Amino acid sequence: MAWLNLIQNVEALEDAPLDASLMAAFERADMASGRPIRFYTPTFKSYQSCELGGCGKNSFPAFSITAGGCALQCDHCRAKILEPMIPATNPDMLEAKVADLVARQDLQGFLLSGGSDRRNQVHYERFYPAVERIKRRYPWLKVATHTALLDEPRARAMASAGTDVAMMDVIGATETIRDVYHLDRSVQDFEATLAALCRTDMAVVPHIVIGLHYGQIKGELAALDMVARHTRVSALVLVVVMPFYAGPERPFRTVPPEEIGTIFLAARQRMTDRPVLLGCARPPGRHKQITDAYAVMAGLDGIAFPADGAMAAARALGRPVAQHHACCSMIVGGADDARFAAGSTGFPAAAAAS
Numbered sequence: 001m002a003w004l005n006l007i008q009n010v011e012a013l014e015d016a017p018l019d020a021s022l023m024a025a026f027e028r029a030d031m032a033s034g035r036p037i038r039f040y041t042p043t044f045k046s047y048q049s050c051e052l053g054g055c056g057k058n059s060f061p062a063f064s065i066t067a068g069g070c071a072l073q074c075d076h077c078r079a080k081i082l083e084p085m086i087p088a089t090n091p092d093m094l095e096a097k098v099a100d101l102v103a104r105q106d107l108q109g110f111l112l113s114g115g116s117d118r119r120n121q122v123h124y125e126r127f128y129p130a131v132e133r134i135k136r137r138y139p140w141l142k143v144a145t146h147t148a149l150l151d152e153p154r155a156r157a158m159a160s161a162g163t164d165v166a167m168m169d170v171i172g173a174t175e176t177i178r179d180v181y182h183l184d185r186s187v188q189d190f191e192a193t194l195a196a197l198c199r200t201d202m203a204v205v206p207h208i209v210i211g212l213h214y215g216q217i218k219g220e221l222a223a224l225d226m227v228a229r230h231t232r233v234s235a236l237v238l239v240v241v242m243p244f245y246a247g248p249e250r251p252f253r254t255v256p257p258e259e260i261g262t263i264f265l266a267a268r269q270r271m272t273d274r275p276v277l278l279g280c281a282r283p284p285g286r287h288k289q290i291t292d293a294y295a296v297m298a299g300l301d302g303i304a305f306p307a308d309g310a311m312a313a314a315r316a317l318g319r320p321v322a323q324h325h326a327c328c329s330m331i332v333g334g335a336d337d338a339r340f341a342a343g344s345t346g347f348p349a350a351a352a353a354s
Helices: 003-008 020-029 091-104 125-139 152-161 173-181 188-200 220-228 255-269 286-298 311-315 337-342
Strands: 037-040 063-066 108-115 142-146 165-169 205-209 236-240 276-278 302-304 321-324
Touching: 003 020, 003 286, 003 311, 020 255, 020 286, 037 311, 063 142, 063 152, 091 108, 091 125, 125 142, 125 152, 152 165, 152 188, 173 188, 188 205, 188 220, 188 311, 205 220, 205 321, 255 276, 255 286, 255 302, 255 337, 286 311, 311 321
Parallel strands: 037 302, 037 321, 063 108, 108 142, 142 165, 165 205, 205 236, 236 276, 276 302
Antiparallel strands: none
């Protein structure tokens, strides 16, 4: 039976306006059949679906070292992404809040983030001694950090402090850097940051925002090429621009799901040997259902906060499924993920979704 028929038999997707030609391209490429997929439910936001339960409160929270402040005020975000994060504006506050969550909640790790300066740099340096102490006191905790742009010495300092996973946005178009980020930096500066991170022992998980140029597809393929040529990259996370964060003076088009699906397939074909994941950010509602179904069909290895129908679509294509209560960027490295990237069905029993 053709994939279109298989997916339309999924109750949540039976009336969805799916693109038959794109689904035929997924089927021809056949990057999904039998490939394991993970569904991620961290505690960045409340989540519940008909297919998956939510995550325990604060097992993997996000901290912002600048609270809601950011000097860049990029058109696609305007610092809104920082609002739900836990403020930790000095090292003592970070240590105290981590200790409290270890004592009261099932803390497994955390994301360290913050607003950047006008050169797209986040100044974590004074927090590194605190991160070192946290890692010594709670060695099981996993720490992910949004790096922004940096050079090699700053990348080494981040790694030395105990960061397990380094995450950065990769942009492939100069116009997007200038117009959306209001930033006088080049595409080469983003690749230099990626190269510097890859020369450390951190897991490096770049992100690409689909539709970052006001909802248009512009530098995404160049960004994919950039990521693919750095073989030390551990995984790639794709997200989709969220138009409702933008202001009325520079509105964003909502990227159609079929354009997003085309980028999913291009990423999968460039990164055949490493996980490609759909991260937290994408438009909600029916758009999200269709986008997530395309991610399943394109053969992506994981989806954060999946829409209803994603798990059923995966099972319709014979994809083994698992649920993880962590940021998707954290599930990289180790023997389990070597099996995962190779397409093994051997998920840990404790992680298997019901």
